[in-house]
Amino acid sequence: MKIEAVDFFYLSMPVVTDAGDGSQDALVVRVHAGGITAWGECEASPLTSIAAFVCPMSHGACRPVAASVLGEDVSSPADIARIAATIQWNSMDLLQAAHTWSGIEIALWDLLGRQRGEPVYRLLGYDRAYPKLAYASQLFGDTPQETLESCSAVRKAGYRAVKCGWGPFGRGSLKEDADHLAAAREGIGPDGMLLIDAGQIWGEDVAAAEARLPLLEGVKATWLEEPFHGSAYAAYGALAKKTRSVKLAGGEAAHNVFMARHTIDYGRVSFIQIDCGRIGGIGPAKQVADYAAGKGVTYVNHTFTSHLALCASIQPYAGLADHRICEYPVKPQPMAWEMCATHIAPDRNGEIRVPDAPGLGITVDGASMKKYLVDAEIRVNGKLLYRTPSLD
Amino acid sequence: MKIEAVDFFYLSMPVVTDAGDGSQDALVVRVHAGGITAWGECEASPLTSIAAFVCPMSHGACRPVAASVLGEDVSSPADIARIAATIQWNSMDLLQAAHTWSGIEIALWDLLGRQRGEPVYRLLGYDRAYPKLAYASQLFGDTPQETLESCSAVRKAGYRAVKCGWGPFGRGSLKEDADHLAAAREGIGPDGMLLIDAGQIWGEDVAAAEARLPLLEGVKATWLEEPFHGSAYAAYGALAKKTRSVKLAGGEAAHNVFMARHTIDYGRVSFIQIDCGRIGGIGPAKQVADYAAGKGVTYVNHTFTSHLALCASIQPYAGLADHRICEYPVKPQPMAWEMCATHIAPDRNGEIRVPDAPGLGITVDGASMKKYLVDAEIRVNGKLLYRTPSLD
Numbered sequence: 017m018k019i020e021a022v023d024f025f026y027l028s029m030p031v032v033t034d035a036g037d038g039s040q041d042a043l044v045v046r047v048h049a050g051g052i053t054a055w056g057e058c059e060a061s062p063l064t065s066i067a068a069f070v071c072p073m074s075h076g077a078c079r080p081v082a083a084s085v086l087g088e089d090v091s092s093p094a095d096i097a098r099i100a101a102t103i104q105w106n107s108m109d110l111l112q113a114a115h116t117w118s119g120i121e122i123a124l125w126d127l128l129g130r131q132r133g134e135p136v137y138r139l140l141g142y143d144r145a146y147p148k149l150a151y152a153s154q155l156f157g158d159t160p161q162e163t164l165e166s167c168s169a170v171r172k173a174g175y176r177a178v179k180c181g182w183g184p185f186g187r188g189s190l191k192e193d194a195d196h197l198a199a200a201r202e203g204i205g206p207d208g209m210l211l212i213d214a215g216q217i218w219g220e221d222v223a224a225a226e227a228r229l230p231l232l233e234g235v236k237a238t239w240l241e242e243p244f245h246g247s248a249y250a251a252y253g254a255l256a257k258k259t260r261s262v263k264l265a266g267g268e269a270a271h272n273v274f275m276a277r278h279t280i281d282y283g284r285v286s287f288i289q290i291d292c293g294r295i296g297g298i299g300p301a302k303q304v305a306d307y308a309a310g311k312g313v314t315y316v317n318h319t320f321t322s323h324l325a326l327c328a329s330i331q332p333y334a335g336l337a338d339h340r341i342c343e344y345p346v347k348p349q350p351m352a353w354e355m356c357a358t359h360i361a362p363d364r365n366g367e368i369r370v371p372d373a374p375g376l377g378i379t380v381d382g383a384s385m386k387k388y389l390v391d392a393e394i395r396v397n398g399k400l401l402y403r404t405p406s407l408d
Numbered sequence: 409m410k411i412e413a414v415d416f417f418y419l420s421m422p423v424v425t426d427a428g429d430g431s432q433d434a435l436v437v438r439v440h441a442g443g444i445t446a447w448g449e450c451e452a453s454p455l456t457s458i459a460a461f462v463c464p465m466s467h468g469a470c471r472p473v474a475a476s477v478l479g480e481d482v483s484s485p486a487d488i489a490r491i492a493a494t495i496q497w498n499s500m501d502l503l504q505a506a507h508t509w510s511g512i513e514i515a516l517w518d519l520l521g522r523q524r525g526e527p528v529y530r531l532l533g534y535d536r537a538y539p540k541l542a543y544a545s546q547l548f549g550d551t552p553q554e555t556l557e558s559c560s561a562v563r564k565a566g567y568r569a570v571k572c573g574w575g576p577f578g579r580g581s582l583k584e585d586a587d588h589l590a591a592a593r594e595g596i597g598p599d600g601m602l603l604i605d606a607g608q609i610w611g612e613d614v615a616a617a618e619a620r621l622p623l624l625e626g627v628k629a630t631w632l633e634e635p636f637h638g639s640a641y642a643a644y645g646a647l648a649k650k651t652r653s654v655k656l657a658g659g660e661a662a663h664n665v666f667m668a669r670h671t672i673d674y675g676r677v678s679f680i681q682i683d684c685g686r687i688g689g690i691g692p693a694k695q696v697a698d699y700a701a702g703k704g705v706t707y708v709n710h711t712f713t714s715h716l717a718l719c720a721s722i723q724p725y726a727g728l729a730d731h732r733i734c735e736y737p738v739k740p741q742p743m744a745w746e747m748c749a750t751h752i753a754p755d756r757n758g759e760i761r762v763p764d765a766p767g768l769g770i771t772v773d774g775a776s777m778k779k780y781l782v783d784a785e786i787r788v789n790g791k792l793l794y795r796t797p798s799l800d
Contacts, residue, residue, distance in 0.1 A: 034468035038501070041466045060470045060501040063788065067459035068504070072782075074433045076426035076574075077607070078452045104637070108608060109430070109452040111663060111686075112460070112504040182468075215469070216500060220666075245496070247666035250673070271503060274612075274639035281642070282674065294503075390464075393787040396455065 017050030017131065019088050022120055023405040024069065026062035026390040029351050036155060036182035036215060038320035039345055039352035044385065045119035046405075049090060052130050055380050056123030057325040058115055059293030063392060065119070068112035070394060070401040078109035081116045093139055096124045096299055104272075114271040114296050121297025122328045122376070129375030136328075136376055140302050142335025147367040148342030149177055151211055153320065156183030160199035167203020170346055176366040177341065178204045181213025181241065186228070194231045201235040209341070211265070213241040220244050220251040222258075232262040239265040239287050246270070252283030263287060267304075268318040270295050276304040280313050289343075291318040292328045301332035305339070315339045321348065323356040327376045334370050342368060354384035382407045409442030409523065411480050414512055415797040416461065418454035419780040421743050428547060428574035428607060430712035431737060431744035436777065437511035438797075441482060444522050447772050448515030449717040450507055451685030455784060457511070460504035462786060462793040470501035473508045485531055488516045488691055496664075506663040506688050513689025514720045514768070521767030528720075528768055532694050534727025539759040540734030541569055543603055545712065548575030552591035559595020562738055568758040569733065570596045573605025573633065578620070586623045593627040601733075603657070605633040612636050612643040614650075624654040631679050633657040639667070644675030655679060659696075660710040662687050668696040672705050681735075683710040684720045693724035697731070707731045713740065715748040719768045726762050734760060746776035774799045 028041040043062035047054045058065045073079045084102045089095060100121060107113035129136045137145050152170035157163040163180060170178050180200045185193055197212065204210055212232060218224040225243040232240055240262055244251040246269025256264050263286035270276040271294050279285055288308045290301045305315040315336060317329035326344070333339045344362065345352070353359075357379040360368050371377025386407055394402040420433040435454035439446045450457045465471045476494045481487060492513065499505035521528045529537050544562035549555040555572060562570050572592045577585055589604070596602055604624060610616040617635040624632055632654055636643040638661025648656050655678035662668040663686050671677055680700045682693045697707040707728060709721035718736070725731045736754065737744070745751075749771040752760050763769025778799055786794040 028464070032465050032467065034465065034471070036468045038467050038470075041464075060466050061460070061463050061504075062466070063463035063786070063793075064456060064459045064502060064504050067456045067786075068453070071453050071455035072420070072433075073424050073426065074452050074454070075424065075430050076428045078430070079426070105608075108661075110456060111507050112453075112456050115503050216497075245664070245666060247664055247670070249666070249670065269500075272637070272639055274637060274641070278639070278641065278670070278674075282670075391787075391789050393785075394455070394459075395783075395785040397783050401455075 017052070017090050017127065019047060019049045019086055019090060021048040022082070022085055024066050025385060025407065026066065026392055026404065027351055027355060027385060027388040028390050029349050029388065037349065039348040042321050042352060042355065043119060044355065045123045047120065047123040047127055049127055050131060052127055054123045054127035054130055054375060055324060056119040056121065056126060056328065057293055057322060058119030059291050060115065064112050065116040066392065066402055067394060068110055068116040072396060074109065077106065079106040081107055081113050085120055090124050090127060093128065096121060100296055100299060115294055118293045118295065118297045121299060122292060125298045126375035133374045135370065135372055135374065136298065136331045137334035137370060140331060145334035145370045146337045147369050148330060149340050150175060150342050150344035150362045150366055150368045151177035151179050151209065152346035153179045153343045154346050156180045156185050156196055158184065160195040163196050164199035164203045167200045171204050171208060174362060174364060174366050177209035177211065179211035179213055182215040186214050186217035190227060190231065193228060197231050197235045210235060210237045211239050211241065212237050214243045216242050216245055218243050220248040222251050222254045225255050226258050229258060229262060233260060237262050239263050241265040241289070242268065249278050249282035252279065252285060256284035265289055265316065272296060273300045273303050277307055280308060280311055285313065287314045287316050289316045289318040290332065292332065293325055298328060298331050305333040305336060309336060316341050317343050319343055320345050322352045323359045324376065324378045324380065326360060327370055327378045330370045344368060351388040355381055355388065357381040409444070409482050409519065411439060411441045411478055411482060413440040414474070414477055416458050417777060417799065418458065418782040418784055418796065419743055419747060419777060420782050421741050421780065429741065431740040434713050434744060434747065435511060436747065437515045439512065439515040439519055441519055442523060444519055446515045446519035446522055446767060447716060448511040448513065448518060448720065449685055449714060450511030451683050452507065456504050457508040458784065458794055459786060460502055460508040464788060466501065469498065471498040473499055473505050477512055482516050482519060485520065488513060492688055492691060507686055510685045510687065510689045513691060514684060517690045518767035525766045527762065527764055527766065528690065528723045529726035529762060532723060537726035537762045538729045539761050540722060541732050542567060542734050542736035542754045542758055542760045543569035543571050543601065544738035545571045545735045546738050548572045548577050548588055550576065552587040555588050556591035556595045559592045563596050563600060566754060566756060566758050569601035569603065571603035571605055574607040578606050578609035582619060582623065585620060589623050589627045602627060602629045603631050603633065604629050606635045608634050608637055610635050612640040614643050614646045617647050618650050621650060621654060625652060629654050631655050631657040633681070634660065641670050641674035644671065644677060648676035657681055657708065664688060665692045665695050669699055672700060672703055677705065679706045679708050681708045681710040682724065684724065685717055690720060690723050697725040697728060701728060708733050709735050711735055712737050714744045715751045716768065716770045716772065718752060719762055719770045722762045736760060743780040747773055747780065749773040
């Protein structure tokens with residue numbers, strides 16, 4: 017199938033706040049090839065990723081992503097890997113290219129799956145998809161009381177695991193952090209799984225993170241996520257040596273497979289979290305899943321927008337029975353929810369399953385997408401390089 | 409001084425080819441503050457970096473670079489570091505942000521230097537700037553004969569060191585590489601310093617790179633640069649163990665200080681090459697220079713565009729007498745040459761000196777920049793977010 021068209025749709029809530037809530041906008045990718053329409057999603061900063069697709073070439077190793085994609089043939093997973101390798105070379109000096117390509121790559125897996133009538137995880141070599149324990153991924157409340165209420169709410173909704181992140185955590189005193197952690201534990205209950213996301217708050221300050229370990233152990237947290245800058249492997253490795261029951265999680269910032277491997281090898285995380293919308297899509301994420309499994313590290317998806325992105329994020333480890341935990345954005349903005357007509361809902365055990373339908377198995381909702389569609393236009397020397405395409 | 413305006417100027421040759429020649433376009437940054445006009449330059453893909461400056465916020469950790477810069481006070485180097493830290497946090501999920509910020513950061517050093525009447529290297533804590541041995545940085549010829557001619561030409565022009573990179577090297581047989589290397593050595597002469605840049609050609613294939621080591625030793629090359637993907641530290645480290653007289657160089661892809669440190673610590677390079685237009689500007693580059701000096705690793709600038717970028721690239725290690733080698737783009741495109749009214753020329757010993765004038769000490773040529781100015785425009789929901797500003 018020849019890639020005939022790649023269209024980007026920038027969706028956004030009418031008002032975007034400075035909360036750490038990644039579901040406030042989205043960059044959806046539509047690919048047309050062989051009479052089939054397929055869909056993918058990039059993570060973060062839609063306008064910048066669109067620019068990386070359409071920008072004029074700077075030189076041979078800094079070409080726009082479009083130059084390596086349009087007109088290419090995609091008939092097998094090897095073709096997707098071939099295009100990925102071309103982009104890595106041709107857009108070596110274009111930093112944003114990995115994020116732009118990620119959404120296209122996801123759409124190409126959706127395309128192949130739709131053409132072959134197979135779910136994506138089968139194209140990746142998995143015989144079956146195992147259920148995953150959905151953890152309700154949400155932000156800390158502004159107060160411990162709010163944290164308690166939100167964790168109680170997800171427990172009542174049937175979740176057996178919760179992640180609290182960002183907000184006030186790590187910004188104030190140990191006492192304030194301890195109060196939030198106690199509230200979260202009380203909310204999810206004594207048997208619930210509790211995960212804590214520090215959102216890089218300590219930069220590379222190992223001592224600041226280490227000071228929280230006893231608090232985290234006290235509430236039986238399963239992991240401490242992103243204590244440091246995504247590239248601060250040495251700090252991760254130093255903190256890993258200090259951990260006992262609480263393990264480290266990280267890796268969402270990885271924009272290539274090397275960075276994920278480094279997070280495992282140098283950073284000594286026990287949970288490697290991969291965002292398919294950043295690392296270059298589903299193919300490289302599957303490579304990380306294989307690598308993690310070989311190292312005794314647990315693979316976890318990272319996702320915080322739509323169910324299209326959620327579904328893509330699960331494929332790389334769908335067939336790994338022992339890698340059980342799955343990020344599930346529990347309070348997405350209306351835009352992120354409504355843009356999909358089909359959703360992945362937790363069952364009574366708090367478990368989710370990827371659809372068994374062809375491709376990603378997610379149907380987008382064009383009418384809802386139109387409600388949130390952002391009108392963008394990029395011109396260079398009078399030539400129109402991008403204008404929001406029609407959803408029809 | 410309050411940052412009143414940050415303007416981006418996208419310059420380009422009329423025709424951009426797919427040669428690995430980074431001087432075909434440029435993104436120049438102009439900052440107005442405290443009645444002073446200062447200049448900086450970002451590396452690669454101007455349109456994408458402009459988009460990262462003006463894009464709408466996606467969420468609290470994915471804000472446009474502009475949001476952390478405009479209106480800020482800059483009265484000391486600490487203020488520049490403060491803004492850098494703010495951007496690292498506020499634009500954590502905006503991959504391109506590091507490249508965009510780099511040019512602004514450079515301009516802020518130029519600003520402080522102009523205000524204080526001091527060259528930037530003094531603001532960095534250096535008492536004096538040592539002369540650097542300029543290596544003529546150029547591409548391999550298409551044939552060994554062309555490589556011979558270009559290396560002979562730079563030798564005749566007074567250079568005592570040459571770097572050949574990209575082009576056919578590493579793409580064909582060992583024999584073809586050997587012929588190019590012999591031609592380069594013949595061209596620069598028996599006493600000249602010969603540096604070889606593989607331009608990431610072997611991905612992470614250590615054996616392919618190792619096979620070239622005897623050839624490089626045979627022509628007494630000083631370094632092998634970027635044999636692998638910029639993040640493939642393990643491959644660098646494995647190859648470093650195999651080297652004898654030829655040492656490894658790398659690091660130009662680093663877009664934060666951590667990555668540069670990893671290239672030293674895990675990649676075991678002997679020469680760390682930093683591009684100020686990518687790593688976040690002069691401040692982080694100086695941190696890398698200090699780190700390298702402490703580890704017995706030689707710092708080298710990476711630059712391939714204008715003399716504005718060249719001058720910025722030398723500041724971080726201007727005062728390190730033992731770090732002698734300096735990349736000097738020898739055949740820049742007319743745009744990259746003409747955009748500066750002042751230049752840094754090698755003396756009879758093939759050495760260059762950074763200007764002792766305030767700031768970066770480079771005067772831009774507005775009239776010449778106008779000749780190459782690209783007209784760009786970005787609109788979102790009818791609102792003009794960017795239009796090429798006036799150079800007057």
